[in-house]
Amino acid sequence: MTAWCRAARATAADRPAPAPAPTAESEHPHRPGVGFTPEPHTQEETGMERVYRTAGPVLLRAARARVEDAPEYWPDLAGDSPEELCSWVRHVWRDPIATAVGEASPSLAATVERVHTGEALSARKVRRAATALVGYLLRASGRSTPFGLFAGTAAGSFARGGTLRWGSSHHVESRTDTAWLEAAVAELEALPELVERLWVVVNNQCRWRGQRIELPAGEHRVELVSSAPVRTVVTAASTPTPATEVVAHLRSVFPAATSHHVLDLISGLLAHGFLLSSLRPSSTSADPLAHARDELSRCAAEEIPAASAVMDRLGAAASSPTGSRASAQADEGATAHGEIRLDCEVAVPQQLGAEVEAGVSTLLRLSPHPGGHPVWRQYYEAFVHRYGAGALVPLLELVDADMGLGYPPTYPGSLMPSRPQEPPPRESSLLQIAQEATATGAEEIVLDQEEIHRLAVAPLDPQRIPPHVEVGVWVSAPSMEAIEAGNFTVRIRPGRAVGTFTGRFTPATSEMAETYRCLPTVVEGAVAAQLVFPALRPSAGNLARTPRFLDQVICLGEYPPEGAEVLALQDLAVMADRHQLHLVHTPTHRIVEPQVLHALSLDHQAPPLARFLAHLTRGCLTSFTRVDWGAATALPFLPRLRHGHTVLSPKRWRLQTNDLPPRSADHKEWRSALQRWRTIWRVPAHVELAQGDQVLPLHLDEPAHTDLLRTRLHAAGHVFLTETDHPDGLGWIEGHAHELAVPLATTTPRAESPLERPVVHTRDSERGQPPAAPRTEWLYAKIYAHPQRHTEILTEYLPELLEETGTPAWWFVRYRAPDDPDHLRLRLRVDTPDQAAKAATSLGRWSERLRRDGLSPRLCLDTYYPETGRYGDGALLEAAEAVFTADSTAVLHQLEGPAPEARVEVAATMGHIAAALTGEFEAGMRWLIDHPGKRPSSALPRELHDETSARIEPAHALLPGELHDALTRYRHLLTTMAGPPLDGVISSLLHMHHNRALGIDRDSERTCRHLARQAALSRIARNEAAP
Known part of the structure; x- marks a missing residue:
């Protein structure tokens, strides 16, 4: 065994008796939560900060029946005769199951009533009715998700001591x-x-x-x-x-x-x-x-x-x-459905809340996407590329595929292709865990802080921590006293946000509703607005009906609700800052964060715009999901992952149709093959059949249950089986399958609102300069070429083009994107359409020469979209474009002539650019010190530092007069006009100077920034040490 785990080996017993708490050196029991105490789980002992705290009350979601209320025996659906099946149906058909099934499926209830009356039915109809009834009975005692009269909800809380009262006077609401x-x-x-x-x-x-x-x-x-x-x-x-x-x-x-x-x-x-x-x-x-x-x-x-x-x-x-409307016939459709408010009072010990906080924080650290979901990272980059940071783009124009970016990849009608994602480095570690568990018989991997750090894709960024989440918690403990003593385990099911599991069952005047109104937002001072919309399928609308909890509402595709402050879609705009996208209410100039307070599937049952708005605020935050095993998900077996009392990922088996005989096989042959498969992979009798968020408890020694498994397997092609709690683990809640829905709020400070800085309003229908249009000031050309040919084109070919066109102003950047290969982007100043036409003709002739000389296969003329959000608009933009022109000219001169070590020259020039934009040389040095970039990948020779320190001195005056003057004028306008923040402008101009001089190379850019900063530190240290 490696350092990955203190692992539990498989035991032969499917239901082990409670055992004493093991020592650190012993093997852990086969099942978590019953009869053992994991290592203490405190911040001091793990060294890990909890980034969430429980927020307000909890909601108990539980099956009305107990696990032990399951039928005394089950039929053999494949082997029993119709008469035997009818006898079993009559035996189990009694209240409360009869009433619950009657509401859920009036047609099934009608068939069973015909069985009761002795009416002759076909063998096929009897077998189908018995099969359906088996499924409902399994659901009745083994599944906690509220559904009809099978499972319901009750308000709960955390308390110093745990208490439970489970009554029988459950209330049915219609x-x-x-x-x-x-x-x-x-x-x-x-x-x-x-x-x-x-x-x-x-x-x-x-x-x-x-x-x-x-x-x-x-x-x-x-x-x-x-x-x-x-x-x-x-x-x-x-x-x-x-x-x-x-x-x-x-x-x-x-x-x-x-x-x-x-x-x-x-x-x-x-x-x-x-x-x-x-x-x-x-x-x-x-x-x-x-x-x-x-x-x-x-x-x-x-x-x-x-x-x-x-x-x-x-x-x-x-x-x-109440409860009688479901008696309608199936062809008429039920007019209503019942929901149970359980006659239950529950308070769980605070120790459990602390464990949930720790488990949620750990799950977040194990996120596969700590920088945001790949689809939304791609969309964010496309937005910034097209509009720049700080630009306000009307929402409806943005999602218009004809005029704006359209929707992100995977959305209906999106024209943006999904980028292929490279597997993160942790894939090999996860595969190693799974393979070792299979080879050694280990059933559990216990993760400590070192291993969690090793599996984390990246450290948590406080700017990207979701402000609130909601989780479903399964608790396994023999008694409430055992929870208080720390003898328990929990399993956590992540929810999208607070309200996902609780919203539909929360009254508007409850304590939970007040929790919704007090939740933190991503940025300080943002307005939380309830997003309401109809489900794409009317029947799914039952899941989306919730009270209005928030004062502000974004209403989409519905008649506006009375008494609400409805935020009109035409008043909403989208902007980007350095980290993510934001929704802005333009009349009030405030950030708006849409909240979806129900569990409707946004990807499948929400209109595209509702899905977009729901994900917009959180798309670039750390994804809060179950443990993602990556490529290991396809393996037949995955071990349990545990940290402290929290089961982060339960044991899981993947069963495929080709693992067992085909559909045509005899049921005895199929069951025998299933038993052999169970023996190979050590699959216990008690498991859960997991399909998405729906689970069904099965006992694989029961023929009726394996017949259900066979049906689901052949319908889906493969299924997942997960371990389930031992019945003894339900002792604390008197034997009821359950889930505690727990809201949590982050403990990290909220980000400053990007609206504290000036922003620019922009519209695709008005912005942009098409080639040769009457108001076009810059002709924009893209010259596609290998990056190693860029400098040659710039130094040996571009001067000829500039001489022919006589262009007074021009500038260039080097560019590469996943969906746009390497090219040079050249802008030429044109004051009239005639000038644009002549310049385009010259570009064409010049491009032909590049093609003949084997340097560039392709030239494109495109619409120029100024980055007004990043650099400003009006006079600010003109000044910024003058800087681009002067910097391009200066870089071209550097590329054409002999120069010292290129990185030294660029680093020193960065220092002088920072000095020009801050107004004083010492201020520029302070800026470099106060804004450290990421460190280069390797240590740098001492000579580079010494050369940079020498070249960065004011006496060298590296900036040509034209560039210095352009920077000075731009700085003056930035300090006297409402425009983008100076820090962002300096960072952007330093980045673009490196781009022009040395190309697209992140590590080279980090090296230059590091050299410049080290030189600034040396300069300041010398000045402070001088007498």
Whole structure:
């Protein structure tokens, strides 16, 4: 065994008896959490700071039934006769399971009732009913996720001492089914006589596209020819407006149109989602059915005969007792679903909260993406490249693929290809762990601080720590007293943010709701705004319905909720700072951080813009996920990873269809093969079948359970099995499968708002200088060439082009990007379209010569987008461009003539640039000292330091007069006008000077910055030591 672990070997027992706490030298028991005490887990002993603290109460999510309430025996789904299966169904069909299944699947309940009455059914139908019932029974006692009448929630807390009261008077709350209500509202909106009495508003997801208006619909779009009447309606209903006013306005514009024709048009726009009516409740509505009925009452819908049938159904649904609405037949659809508020009071010991804090902090350190998700890092880089840092870009223009960047890779309609990701260095370490565990029989790897540091992709950056997270916590302990004594383990399931697991079950006036309102934000002073939107699939809307917890709301694709401060999409803009992207409310000049307070899958069930807004603020923060095993995920077995009391990753097995006989095999043959596979990989009988976030407890010695496994395996191609808690580990909660949803807030200080500095407003529809356009001042050319040819092109070929064009101003940069190969970017000053045309002709002839000489295969003319966010706008931009020109000229002269060691020359020039921009030489040296860059990869010879120190002295005056004057003028404007921060400008200009002189080489640039700083330190030290 290596230093990776103190590992637990497999034992033959599937259910070991509790054992005494082991010593540090002994092997740990086979199962965590029952009968042993891991090493103490404190900050002092681990040397690791906890970056999160629990924030407020907790929410218990638990199965209503106990694990021991499972049936006394299970059927053999493949081997039993229909009569035997019917006998088993009748045996288990009793309350509360009968009521719970009746609500979840009315069709299954109807079939079982037919079995009860002795009605003759086909063997296939009996077997299908028995199979479905097995699944529901497993779910009833073994899964904690709230669902119907199977599992529910209860408020909980952390306390000095743990207490639990589990009663039997559970309360069932009825919620109107979103899909059913959606269908009813759609029927009513098809009635022109009713529409005339409603209020309407244009769907804010609509976009004009040439002569069409389009609306996103999942991965597709709905398009409509934007005729004059359609444009008039959309304009008139830009804010919530009575339909009668829209009709009157349209008829005033088009006198020949009748009210009937106009109402038909409005109904059609409602049917296709281009308009939204006041009849549709917001997803923050506490009682959507009551909202719809109140709106119908307000507009006297009872006077409309055609609406009576739907109104009767709404009234019947409202008057039905809680829990009885699910008796509807499957083809009619249930009008509501029940949710259980458990008759339970729970307070868990504070020791458990401290362990959760430590475990969450450890999981964050093991993040596969400490610098942000790769998709969002790519998007951030594309944003900065196109607009620069500090530029405010209108949100709706940014995500427009025609005018802006569009959406990030993997989004519907995105034109941005995903970059291939190289595996991080820790991949080999994780593979080593997995292989050693397989070879030695180790089932558990205990990680200490050294090993966590070794597995971390990079140290945590305080600027990138998510401000708050939420986790689901499984607790394994024989009793509450055992938790207080430290005899427990926990497993942690990461959630997206606070509210993910708790929001849907939290009343608006609860203590948890107050926690939501007090959560920290990414930047100081940011506004937290609740993001509300409809799910792409109406049935999924049940998961997205939460109260309105926050004062500010970003409403997307919904009729605006009453009483909320709605932030209009057209008032939102996106900007970048040095670390990430931010959303800005331009009227108030404040950062806005959208919050999604429910568990709806953003990647699959949210409109693209909602998904974008939800991820925008956190995309460049450290990803908070489960342990990512990387390539090792494909291995058949992965050991448990534990740190202190926290199981960071449970034991896991990967089962594929080709591991076992094919679908056509006899069930006895298949079960025998499964048993052999279990023996090879030491798979216990009790496991969980994990598919995404859904788990199902299985006992692999039970034929019924293996039949379910076989069905799921052949449907998916492969499945994952994970270890599950021993029933003794549920003793503290009286045998109930459970999960504690715990909100946590970061302890790290919040970042300063980037709006403390001046920003530049920009629009793609207005910015940019296309080649030869009337207002174009710079002709922008890209000369593609191998980087080793760049200097040759600049020194031996560029002077000829400049002489021919007679260009008074020009500048260049060297450029490379993953999606754009190496090239020189050349800007030539042109004052008129005629000058641009002549310069373009000269560029073409010059490019042909480069091609003949084998230096460059390609020339492109492109639109020049000034980096106004980085360098400023107006006079500031003109001054910055003068600096670019002067620096390019100076570098060209350096490249053309003999020079000392290139890095020394660049480092010394960096010092003089910093001095010119700070106004005094000593101030420039102080700036270099106060802004250290990353150190170079290797130590530098002493001679380089000595040469740099000599060259950086003021007497050498390395800057040509033109460059010094340009920098001085730019500094003056930066200090007298509202513009970008000086620190950022200096860093950018130093970076670009290295780019022009030595090319794209990060380590070379770090070397030059390091040499310049060391020379500055020497200079300051000499001055301070002088008498």
